[in-house]
Amino acid sequence: MNKYLRLFRLQNGVMGFIGLLIAIFIAAGYDMLDQWVNIVIGGVIVVAFVAGGNSLNDYVDAGIDKTAHPDRPVPMGELTARTAMICGYGGLAIAVVLSLFLRRWEATLIVLAAAVMMIGYEIALKQRGFVGNLCIAILTGLVFMFAGGIVGDFSQVWILALLAALVSVGREIAKDIEDEESDKGSRRTLPMMIGDRNAGIVAAVFYVLGPLLSFIPFFTGLFGILYAVVIVADAIFIYCAVLVFSNPHKSEKLAKVAMFVALISFILGVAL
Known part of the structure; x- marks a missing residue:
């Protein structure tokens, strides 16, 4: 190339x-x-x-x-x-x-x-x-x-933008927990400053904030009924919040899957 x-x-x-x-x-x-x-x-x-x-x-x-x-x-x-x-x-x-x-x-x-x-x-x-x-x-x-x-x-995308930003914080922290040893000497990451467990708690909070936001369209009627697929994404995000303590690598990877499912739910909510 x-x-x-x-x-x-x-x-x-x-x-x-x-x-x-x-x-x-x-x-x-x-x-x-x-x-x-x-x-x-x-x-x-x-x-x-x-x-x-x-x-x-x-x-x-x-x-x-x-x-x-x-x-x-x-x-x-x-x-x-x-x-x-x-x-x-x-x-x-x-x-x-x-x-x-x-x-x-x-x-x-x-x-x-x-x-x-x-x-x-x-x-x-x-x-x-x-x-x-x-x-x-x-x-x-x-x-x-x-x-x-x-x-x-912006009426249709601000929730998705905020959801993506919040769970991205969780993903980035999970990656920092995983890479803590290799990052020493070159970066000053959150796990280095407050410890893996406390950093995991912060990551879990951000993972959960995303699903909480996703319920807003249910109350406002912003999207169609198939937007309900977002519940699957929410379940994966919550699982990521639990998993980040024992397997931050898997947590970070699953969060990508959850974000993809969330994206599909928004598409379906607009299309149908």
Whole structure:
């Protein structure tokens, strides 16, 4: 594969675009077809943003990747760290500039905020444990808010965005518990500061907050009856909250499954 495509992790950008399409459908339903120009621009923004974020990551982690990811273009010597830096800031800048063509100030603000957070995370917050966890969680939620910004309607996506952000905090903490030994000396994570058990309690709280939020549409009538599938996702999230103490790795992986099921429930709730 081309060295730049490997730097950008193009497959992640494609997955991001697919995720954006799903989020836009949740935000606008079948009316999303009326917004096809903005959807195309939004897709390019996501791909540029992902490419920029991954490039910036490879610039910052150039030294670490010599042992952690030796097959990446920078540690292999195919690209210089400076080139990765230029691609990183360039990709994020392109995303921000393109957002102006959406003519939705909310969407532009979201992209700008996400770009600032991405830079802050890579440069400073990644090593700061829980603050970095929160940053990643917010960026996850902003994907869904960006979809709402593209179509000018946040009423269908804000709950999903908040749910995704909350459970992402739980997932990130679970990963930190799992990686505690390997992170020593390079990061100051929550488990290192308060211990594995206390960190597990914090992760469990965030895992449970998501399911609590998911019940709001039942009371507001926001979605159709098939939204009830979200109960399956809620059950998995609650199981993750219990599992995080004994098997944080499995807890983190199952949380991904639960998020996928939750996404399906939102799609069904809008479609039917």
